[in-house]
Amino acid sequence: MTALPSAQPGLLSRLPLVGFIARDIGRDINIVFYLLxxxxxxxxxxxxTWGLVALAMTALAVVPVYFVLLILITRG
Incomplete structure (x- = not known):
């Protein structure tokens, strides 16, 4: 485990729900595997619990992320 250099706190580390996760990832990158x-x-x-509806709603929520990734890939 190598320590990453600490950077200036950004917007993500100031958010209440994900801030502590962002700060933990900044200290130790292996936290990502626990998160996944x-x-x-x-x-x-x-x-x-909810069946196929939960899978469909998850896929629907990920669509904008895939669009952004495809745009970033095509831009080079």
């Missing part, structure tokens, strides 16, 4: 595990577990539990 938590998100996948929450998705599986949502699908078990």
């Amino acid at each position: 595990t938590i998100l996948v577990t929450a998705l599986v539990l949502a699908i078990k």
Whole structure:
């Protein structure tokens, strides 16, 4: 584990809900893997509870992210 150099606190680290996660990622990058595990577990539990609707709503929420990624890839 290597310590990343601390940067000036940005807008993301000031937000109440995700600020502590952004600061933790700034200290240790391995937190991302724990976060992904938590998100996948929450998705599986949502699908078990609400069925295919939870999967469809998750896919619908990710569409803008994919559009931005595709635009960034094509711009070079």
